Amino acid sequence: MRIRPRQEILGVWEAIARLSENAGEWRWGGRGGRDSVSDAEQLLCLLGPATAIPALGLADPDRTADDVADALSAIGSRTEIPRAVLRLTLEYLDTYTAADGTPVFSGGSRFVATQDDSAAVTAEQLEFEVVDSFAVSVTLTLAALRFAGELRPMLTRGVLLGQVEDLRIKAARRLTAALVGLLRSFSVNVFAPSSEFGERQLRRVIQDGRRLGTVIDDLRTQLQGIHVRFRDDIILGSGAAESGALEASEQLFECGWSWSVVQQAPRITLDGALGVEGQRDGPAEHAPYLYFTAVALSAIEELFSQRTQLLNLLDSRQQRLANALELRHQLTHAFWACIATFGTGGRWPVEDLPWQTTDGLQNEYYSVLISGMFVQERVKQPAADADLARVGAIFAEQAGRSRITRRAVAKDTGEVAAHDPGEYEPLRGSAARGPQLSWMVSDIAPLLLDRSLRLAGHFDAGAARTRVLDLADRIWEHMLTRRIETGPLRSLWDQPGPAFPEVSGLAIQTEVSWHHTKRMIDCLVSAGRIVNELPRPNPDLARTAQEMLIEADHLLHVEFFHEPGRRGQRPREDLEAVGSLLDEARAVSERTPGVAVALAAEALTTLHRRAQARAQAARSIEL
DSSP: OOOOHHHHHHHHHHHHHHHHEETTEEOOOBTTBOOHHHHHHHHHHHHHHHHHOGGGOOSOGGGOOHHHHHHTTTTOOTTHHHHHHHHHHHHHHHHTBOTTSOBOOBOGGGEEEOTTOOSOOOHHHHTOBOHHHHHHHHHHHHHHHHHHHHHGGGOOOHHHHHHHHHHHHHHHHHHHHHHHHHHHTEEEEEEOTTSHHHHHHHHHHOOSOOOHHHHHHHHHHHTHHHHHHHHHHOOSSSSHHHHGGGGSTTOEEEEEEOSSSBTTOOOOEETTEESSSOOOOOOBOSSOOHHHHHHHHHHHHHHTSHHHHHHTOOOHHHHHHHHHHHHHHHHHHHHHHHHHHOSSSSSOGGGSSSEEOTTSOEEHHHHHHHHHHHHHHHTTSSSOHHHHHHHHHHHHHHHHHTTSSSOOOTTTHHHHHTTTTOEEEEETTGGGGSSOEEEEEOOHHHHHHHHHHHHHTTSBSSHHHHHHHHHHHHHHHHHHHTBOOSSTTTTOBOOOGGGOTTSOOOOOOOSOOHHHHHHHHHHHHHHHHHHHSOOBOOHHHHHHHHHHHHHHHHHHHHHHHHOOOOTTOOOOHHHHHHHHHHHHHHHHTTTOHHHHHHHHHHHHHHHHHHHHHHHHHHHHHHO
16 A cells, blocks of 8 residues: 555645644635535544544644644644643534534535526525534534544643633534434435335346346345334434334335434434434434435444543443434444345446436436445454455456546546546435535545445455555555645645646646645545554465464474483573564464564574585484
8 A cells, every 4th residue: 555644644634734724723614615515524633633533633642743743833732732622622512502502514605506596596505404414513523522522631721621612512512413413314215126125126136137026035034123123112303103104014224424414303312302402303214315314424433433432431321322323334234244244146236337316316426325335344254355455456347437546538527527526415405495406426536435445444465455545545646646746735635627638628736635634634544544453364374374483393303302411401592582483473373474574484594594504414424
């Protein structure tokens, strides 16, 4: 892997410090202005790596690395940097809290009118809550709580201790509200096989020519366990009532997250009271969107990460909400993994590119999302490597079809449009308050990079892992051509024009996209985990190491036998050194068999040369 995650993250940090901190004033906003999503993404570019990678920590000035301090020197000294992060996080939490104390999750300027609608987005629509804001708030508040926990022991001044406590209270309040929002945005869409939704779903899953009735029966059978859990286990939030319609014979369904709180979503109560104040009526239709589903799933994973669990960041009410979300996380992954690979053999539905949703939309972006969901579900099963290798091949094909690893030509305007301006996600239900709204999705390249890096982390060390990492390197090279290289925005993203020189009409961007920059930071954090976590040992290499150790151990005993000397005398130093090498090789053979092979080879070389010398000496005596 050619990505250097630490150096690249520090390069982004230096750019953020240079761009955002000016005479003590932080420059919020980027392309499209300010909103609850973009500002959170901007802050997470800094706070995310600082709380995810210990070597990049900012809370303790005595432990802040020299290169980290240098990168953020425009913000201040080692002691000033954590105070600035504290101030900025509080500023974000205050900005997106209403006068009555209710957290705000509006999409703001990220909502755009659909291309064929000339009407202006209304003020009421700009205030619509959006799943992207719920999800990014989960990630941000967990990072803020981790940062507060790291910073508090470093402080002695009462004012700063009060600010840390203020941060903890406000972040916890926003986290609770975000969890409630995600629970009320979940959807189970039930439809008949003869409906347009049903026909499209069946066309996707039929890859082996079986009769339609047989496919419907098999699909319902495979999804029966998921249906039962929807019916019996979902209590909080939306999803339970809709799943009741599945009792009707032959009904089909899909599940995931809509774009906002769904229409008629029930208010959430905990211990007889509302789980959080200000639960608004939702505008979104009761149907899942792949994009918002993937965003929600990634945020929920943060709730159950090792870091969150070890630090005990959730209170009892948040833990109950998180458990309800984890159930939806499990069922959603299981559902889409089943749909992606349904059939009796041969080609999987997800290999039939591009993926088409039940509402008729199709593009490469959806295929990446579906493949990523399948990976997260498949790694829980034994002997997953063969299936994961097929996903690696899907990613490679998608990278080519999206003109990421394949050169674009002048006629590829459709493929390049997926990067600039992006794919429009129509937000059904929004038109009741104004024009039909859309949500722009344009991050297929960083998404594919992140999914490839995550996929590589699930492989044994070997050829399959190497192929996926090679693909990640090629996508990274593509993203480097899209990095802004001049002016105050240098080292940030996204400027897609240089990546597609043959295609005319691409806009020259004059503002940073925090959406893309944050996703590239996520990729670099994923790459950092790969660097710091050894791959699973290759079993063939482990067996080779064991065989070499057996042979070396035998040859060592042969040399001990031929070593002249009396009982009690120490053997020669070279034999002692060989014994130490073999002890070291045995100690590391399970975790790093390649190292064990190298150590055993060094020992075998020494023993072989010693045996040759002894044989040569014996021949000389005979002569």
